[in-house]
Amino acid sequence: MSRTYKLGVIGLGEGRSIISAALQSERWELINVCDLNEEVCRARREEFGLSRYTLRYEDLLNDPEIEVIAIYTPDQLHGRHILQALEAGKHVIVTKPLLHSLEEASSLLEAAKKAGKLVFVGQSSRFFEPMIHQRKDYEAGRHGEVDTVEAYYISDARWFLKRDWSRQKGFSWMHNFLSHPVDLAKWYLPGIEEVFGYGHSSRVNQEYGLSSPDTLRFLLRDGEGRIAQVSGSYTKPTLRQVDSGIGCTLRGSAGTSRALYSKLLYHTHFAGEGPMTHSYEEKHPYYFRFEGESHHAGEYQNYIEYFADCLDRGETPKPDLLEGIHTLAVMAAMERSRETGRPVKVDELLREYSLPVQGGETDAYANRA
Known part of the structure; x- marks a missing residue:
């Protein structure tokens, strides 16, 4: 039986979209919102007619009415904020990337298992209309045997660098942007075992003081030898009149599609x-x-309603915490390949951090009461 779930939101820049989503959804009631910047809080209160806001995350954590906390803070803070929410007995929705490194992954798995709560990674591209239809066709077998996935995210994202935190230690174009096509590739080839690729830091990128490469090209291979190609460029003019920012192509024995x-x-x-x-x-x-088209309110509404449906049925929403960690491991392997110039096994990274290798007990942490 479906019911309404009660939500708290932290991070009201990107969190603007989930506020809109929650207010327009019959499945959610927005209880409170939080940001360190009171000017942003006031802007959201004015925009959405909110009754209250807080500058203290503790107010969300300690509110017994809030069942789920949605986290849209800078990437570098995700681990801390997820851990605090789990320890407070809340389910978690967190925007991608789940974390900015694998260092905090083990503690989150332990905390989620202890709390008996769910962590859902908001990979918004899965919930955009063309991608939804592509997935339905894939699950219906219309592609036949898929053996190639091509995914990309091309954007002139210099506007993003106006955010102070994007120029601080821990920011990564791969984690913040390329995570979209990496997730799409892993959605269709979940058993990616090995990666190889290159990255380049442009003059524009360096002028902003960034060392994280802004041009990235990688090949990913699963255990059956199937191949995914993932690419991204982020500080150069684009051809929006002919190119879409994100694309996912599936090539199979019975058909090909591009969302x-x-x-x-x-x-x-x-x-x-x-x-x-x-x-x-x-x-x-x-x-x-x-x-413009730089926010994701529709995708967020789709995924919070999916999350509510999963809660109703006692199911684990995907991508969950473990899947998110495995996607991070794929990206960590990509980084190592870029740095060393050699193919890198994904499980190599998982073992280094004492994390479950792929194909393990996927729902081991989700022992909910």
Whole structure:
């Protein structure tokens, strides 16, 4: 039986979208919101007609009415904020990346198991309209045997560097941006075992004082020899008139498809029918509720309602904590490959941090009461 769940939100920059999502959802009641910047709090109160806000995360943690905390703080703070929420007995929704490194992963697995609470990683690209339809076609077997995945995220994201925290230690273009196509690749090839690739830091990137490469190209291979190609570029002009920011192409024995973001387009060529283009442009106001197309309110509403459905059924929402950690391990292996110039095994990183290797007990931490 479905019911309404009660939500607290920390981080009201990116959290703007989940505020909109919660207020428009019949499955959620927004209880309180939090940010260190009172000016941002006041702006959200004015924008959404909120009755209250707080500058203290402790107020969310100690509120017995709040069942779920949604975390949209800078990447470097995710680990601490997730741990505090679990210790307070709350379920967690956290924007990607789950963490900025694997160092905190083991303590989070232990805390989630002890608390008996769920951690859901908000990989928004999975919940965009074309990607939803692509997944349905994949699960229906319309692609046949998929053996190649091509995913990319190309964006002139210099605007993102106006955020002070993006120029601080711990920020990574790979974790904050390339995590979208890496997650899409791993969604379809969950058993990625080995990675190889290159990264380059452009002059523009260096002018901002960043060492994290802003141009990235990688190949990923699973245990069956299937291949994913993942790419990203983040500080250069784009060709938005012909390119969509994010794309995911599946190539299989019976068909090929490409789902796009931010264009609401899905291209298919399946056995028994010719090439087709499916447009969902009528849903543009649902997905993009603010200025331009840089926010994710529609995807967030889709995934919080999915999360609520999972809570109703006692199921673990995906990507969960362990899947998020394995995706981080893939990216850590990619970083090592870039640095060493050699292919790197994903389990090599998992073992270094004493984490469950892939194919282990996927729900070991989710022993909920």
